[in-house]
Amino acid sequence: MENKLSLTLRSGQSPETTDRLPHSQLTQHGPDHIIDKLHEWCFSLPRVVSEQSGISVPGSRALVINDGVECNRKAFMVGREFAHIHPYPDNGSMHVKLQREDALEVTGKGWGEDHYLVKQGLYPVGLVMVFSPRDDEELETVKSIVKKSYEYATGEAPR
Structure with missing residues (x-):
């Protein structure tokens, strides 16, 4: 796998x-055109399909690795x-699975927070809510986080 995630500080308050x-x-959601770009990019990743999430609220779109692809369970x-x-x-916030070190980088630099279940001690560090990107620059950072989640799942960086 590539190097660990290295992010800049997210501007403003969480x-x-x-x-x-x-x-x-609940607040600071990205505009629709940015969220549309996020969806388009996420579902163009190799071997990823869009499905209804099996764990989130109705309407959430899951990034699912195709059957038959060797993965890290x-x-x-x-x-x-x-x-x-x-x-x-x-509108555009995400939950992602990350390696512990990458999750700590995301939360430490203000790009997200531990999932509620992690905060309650019911789930290990690594399940993170990534905040909705507010502009194109933030979208690039969110993409870098999703790439690390993809890499964690597949063992390969997306091309």
Whole structure:
């Protein structure tokens, strides 16, 4: 695998989020055209298909690795789902599975927070909510995080 994730600090304060299930972002959502770009890019990753999430709120689109692709089972939330994008009104926040070090980088630099279940001690560090990208620059950072999640699942960086 590639080097560990190295992010810049996210600007501004963290968005408000829920402190219960479903774990949701309440403020600072990205505009529709940015979220559309996020969807388009995520579902163009090799060997990834878009499915209804098997674990998130209705309307969430899961990034699922195709059957038959050798994968790291620890990298999935459920089935072969390694990430999902939340629908409106969350509009673009995501949950992703990451290696512990990468998850700590995301949360430490303000790009996301531990999932509610991690905060409650019910799930190990590595399940992170990534905040909705607010502009094209933030979209690139979110893509880099999703790439690390993909790499964790497949053992390969996406091309």
